[in-house]
Amino acid sequence: DGGITQSPKYLFRKEGQNVTLSCEQNLNHDAMYWYRQDPGQGLRLIYYSQIVNDFQKGDIAEGYSVSREKKESFPLTVTSAQKNPTAFYLCASSPLSNQPQHFGDGTRLSIL
């Protein structure tokens, strides 16, 4: 079945630690996105990528980094510079920008 796989489902970060969230898709989509959702809040765009080896900052990129070395993969690193990382992180993909996005089932990140 085609889809988007995020891992892990739950992740705990220690102070000063970088952690990486995985996102893999087999939908052959060009565009991939990372969002953050806080309780009772909407989705906020962290980074997006329209093509391999290229990505752009979203609305809240500070404290995060990404790479897009393969079409299928768009990992997100939450760095120690992100002081409030506790949130629900969602990865999405779409054939082209402005088309409907399909989401993975998310990673919940908490601080230890």
Add this chain to the structure above:
Amino acid sequence: RKEVEQDPGPFNVPEGATVAFNCTYSNSASQSFFWYRQDCRKEPKLLMSVYSSGNEDGRFTAQLNRASQYISLLIRDSKLSDSATYLCVVGRGGGADGLTFGKGTHLIIQP
């Protein structure tokens, strides 16, 4: 004006009733519009795209009013399983990439 604005609710509606909610958007250059559904602690899922002529999918009807920059969703004969948060989503348009998500309207269908 917020980019995509929705009444957060909750809307408490008896089973079998018809419910409608609207969303307004600020970017007149937006060209694509969608409704997503998000269940508690789950990922958003595409419910339907919204076309200028309006469109229907079973019990769900979506309308777009470009002049007033609002989008509506109508749910007829509501089911308990319709309880969820409904997200209004608008393309960024004007050469910008991606989508802007509203914060959602929380719908509770009561037996």
